[in-house]
Every structure is written in structure tokens, then in C-alpha cells.
Amino acid sequence: MIQYTAAAAMIFMSACSNQQAAPAAPPPPKVTISEVDVTAATYYDEYPATVTALNQVDLRPQVSGFITGVHFTDGARVRKGQLLYSIDEQLYAANYQQAVANLKVQEANINKAQKDANRYHELDKADAVAKQLVDNADAALEVAKKQADAARANIQAVQTSVRYTKVYAPFDGIIGISNVKTGAAVTAGQTLLNTVSTDGDLAVDFNVEQKDIFRFSNLLNEKAHPGDSTFTLAFGEDVYPNPGKIILLDRAVNPQTGTLKARLSFPNKNNVLKAGMNGTVRVKNNSSGAQAIVIPYKAITEQLGEFFVYVPGDSNKVSQRKVVLGKPLGSNIIIKDGLKAGDKIVTEGVQNLREGIKVTIGTPGAAAPKK
The missing domain is CATH 2.40.420.20 (conserved putative lor/sdh protein from methanococcus maripaludis s2 fold)
Known part of the structure; x- marks a missing residue:
């Protein structure tokens, strides 16, 4: 009887255990x-971009010498033809005077050779002189004329050097901080004096992928409307208030990057944009809506x-x-x-x-x- 009770208890406990091991599955979420x-x-595609001047020139001297004058204020606005730098011209002025004197000597030689040639031709008419002497006189006259031509060309070259002792602004724009001061020695074609760049409108360059070239070509060919906000420029969270317009696409795709350079133009009346700034070009999707x-x-x-x-x-x-x-x-x-x-x-x-x-x-x- 005791054995039967124990067995029944074990069966009951096993059944309870099985019921606890199989809980109900959670409902589907x-x-x-x-x-x-x-x-x-309506959305914007964004491209890293760099602000650059539409026109920018590095000023380098075309003659060697010492700076004798700096005629502007660093960072000032300059006008086309404005005198910017002077280079010591004493040597070049002396060379010019020497070239002028040399021309006068050659002109005197022409005068003498012409008289000799005329005299020999008169004697030749009377058959009173050898033909060879007449030919030599004509040849001497031609040599004198060529030497005078060379002297005139030398004067032009020296005059050019004298003019190059003055460095003028090539166009209206902003000039940077001068790299040389009065008294500094400069070398023709090597020393960087300064940089002048336009500031009325500035360019913004960015690269587009090949798949977008057709889209940007269409945008380039479309007639821009006043106030068109297809192209905007952002610096972080700040958006430049004036929209830009696309002005050119580069001639070819860069084979290394597979991209094509595009250029926008933005007005810069208040001189807020500076060449070299990095920003983000925002291009509105193809059409509103x-x-x-x-x-x-x-x-x-x-x-x-x-x-x-x-x-x-x-x-x-x-x-x-x-x-x-x-x-x-x-x-x-x-x-x-x-x-x-x-x-x-x-x-x-x-x-x-x-x-x-x-x-x-x-x-x-x-x-x-x-x-």
C-alpha cells in the first residue's frame, strides 16, 4: 500500500512538471x-564646394631690381591701371640712353655709307671706278641700315624694361597683403609680389558625378530667371542669402575621380564671400514638386x-x-x-x-x- 502511494505521488509530480515546462507561446507582435x-x-542635393575668384592674377616682376615704392594699402580695392609697385629704374634708364646713342651712331654710319655709295655710282657712270668698289659701297650701305634697325629694336626692348619697373593693377579688384617691402630685391619672373582678384561676383567650384552631367548640362542651357533658387550656398547651418547661377561645366571628366567640375557664380556686393572659403552647394531637385x-x-x-x-x-x-x-x-x-x-x-x-x-x-x- 505504501509503495502504491509513493508511485502515485511521483506520477502526479511528473505531470505538474510537464505542464510548467510548456508555457503558452507569446502572441505575435x-x-x-x-x-x-x-x-x-522638394529636396536639395549637396556638394562640397570651394569659393574662388572669377579672375585672379599673381603679380610677379618682369625685371630684376630693388623695390623703391609700394603704392597701395594691403587688402584695398584697386582700379585697373593703378600703380602698385616701383622697381629701381636707374640701370634700365641708363641702358635706354645708351641704346638711343647707339642708334644715332648707326644713323650717322648710314649717312656716310649712303654718300660713299652715291659717289661710287657717279664714278661708275663715267667708267672711272672698278665695279667691285661700287658693289662694296652698296653692301656697306645695306649693313649700316641693318645695324640701325637692330639699334631701334634694342631701344624698344630697353623701353619695355623701363616700363616694367612699374607694376600696375591688371583689372579692378582686391589686392592682398604685400609679400615685399620697400628695399627688397626681386627677381624677374620669380618673386611673388602680391595677388589681385575680382570681388564683384565670385565663383563656386564643385564636382558632379558622371550620372549627373546630363542634368547639369540641361541646367546650364536653361535660361536663368531672376530670384531662381535652384543653386544656393551654405556654410554649416548658415545659408548665403543670394542664389547663384551655373556658368560653365569643365571640358572633360577627370579620369581619376570620374567627376566633372561645375562652376557657379554668386553676387558678392557686400564682400562677404572670400576666395578660398569651403562650403556646400545645395542644388534643388529637377523641378518643384x-x-x-x-x-x-x-x-x-x-x-x-x-x-x-x-x-x-x-x-x-x-x-x-x-x-x-x-x-x-x-x-x-x-x-x-x-x-x-x-x-x-x-x-x-x-x-x-x-x-x-x-x-x-x-x-x-x-x-x-x-x-
Whole structure:
């Protein structure tokens, strides 16, 4: 009797244990499903850019010597033809005087040779002189004339050197900080004196990929309208108030980077933009209200640098689908690839999902809370 009771107790305890080992499965997570649709989207493509002058010249002396004068204030606005630097011209002025004197000597030689040639020709008419002497006189006259031509050319060269002792502004613009002071020795073609650049309008250069060349070519050929905000320039969170316009595309694609340089022009009336500044060019999408697939950003999951959404399938099981992200638009984001109009995706409750899990589809706002 005691053995029977013990056996019954063991059977009862085993049954209880089995019931505890098999708890009820948790219910499928609740999610919200939305249908993908195309909608009007205005956004900006962004490109790293550099501000540069439309026209910029490095000033270098064309003669060697010592600086005798600096005739401007560093950073000032200069006018075309304004005197900027003077170089000691004493040596070049002396060379000019010597060249002028040499020309006078050659002209005197021409006069003497001409008289000799005339005299020999008169004697030749009377057959009173050898023909060879007449020929020699004519040759001497030609040599004297050529020497005079060379003397005149030398004068022009020396005059040019004298003019080059003065350095003038090549155009209206802003001049930088001088690299030389009065008394400094400079070498022709080597010493950098200063740099002058235009400042009324400044250029902004940036690189576009090959796939975008056709788009930018169309923008270049379109007639710009006043106030057109297709191109804007940003520095961090600050956006330059005046829009720009595209003025050129480079002649060829860079084979190393696969990009093409584009150039914009921006007005710079208040001299806010400075050559060398780095910013971001913002290019509005092709047309205002362009159609695009836009979904809530919260529907996106990321794994190892790739992005996915969950799509419902048979028996309410979800699967991952890879997508290519475009520009963010507030709490939404543009999808470049991976979805099309009419597709259905999970927009709420994605934090509780994994590949192949069965879900319960609820109404918006009824998704399970984050764990």
C-alpha cells in the first residue's frame, strides 16, 4: 500500500512538471502596415564646394631690381591701371640712353655709307671706278641700315624694361597683403609680389558625378530667371542669402575621380564671400514638386551599414527588403531604390521584428511599445 502511494505521488509530480515546462507561446507582435505611394518632394542635393575668384592674377616682376615704392594699402580695392609697385629704374634708364646713342651712331654710319655709295655710282657712270668698289659701297650701305634697325629694336626692348619697373593693377579688384617691402630685391619672373582678384561676383567650384552631367548640362542651357533658387550656398547651418547661377561645366571628366567640375557664380556686393572659403552647394531637385517615394524614417532598420524595411507576406509573416536611401525630409526619407508604389511596409512596431516572424496587423498607433 505504501509503495502504491509513493508511485502515485511521483506520477502526479511528473505531470505538474510537464505542464510548467510548456508555457503558452507569446502572441505575435502588433504592427502597423502602410501602403507606399509617390508624393511631391522638394529636396536639395549637396556638394562640397570651394569659393574662388572669377579672375585672379599673381603679380610677379618682369625685371630684376630693388623695390623703391609700394603704392597701395594691403587688402584695398584697386582700379585697373593703378600703380602698385616701383622697381629701381636707374640701370634700365641708363641702358635706354645708351641704346638711343647707339642708334644715332648707326644713323650717322648710314649717312656716310649712303654718300660713299652715291659717289661710287657717279664714278661708275663715267667708267672711272672698278665695279667691285661700287658693289662694296652698296653692301656697306645695306649693313649700316641693318645695324640701325637692330639699334631701334634694342631701344624698344630697353623701353619695355623701363616700363616694367612699374607694376600696375591688371583689372579692378582686391589686392592682398604685400609679400615685399620697400628695399627688397626681386627677381624677374620669380618673386611673388602680391595677388589681385575680382570681388564683384565670385565663383563656386564643385564636382558632379558622371550620372549627373546630363542634368547639369540641361541646367546650364536653361535660361536663368531672376530670384531662381535652384543653386544656393551654405556654410554649416548658415545659408548665403543670394542664389547663384551655373556658368560653365569643365571640358572633360577627370579620369581619376570620374567627376566633372561645375562652376557657379554668386553676387558678392557686400564682400562677404572670400576666395578660398569651403562650403556646400545645395542644388534643388529637377523641378518643384517632383514625384518620389517617401516613407517614415522610423520604418527603416540598419544592419552592417545596409538599410531595410519589413514587408508583410503570406500568413502575416514579414520579411526584410533592402532599400537605398535618398534625402531625408524631416521625419520622412526618400527611397531611391527597393520600393515601388503600391508596396506595403511595416511603419510601426519594427523594433520587435525579425526575418520570418508572424505579426498581428493593427490600426495606426496600436503597435507594441519599445522594449
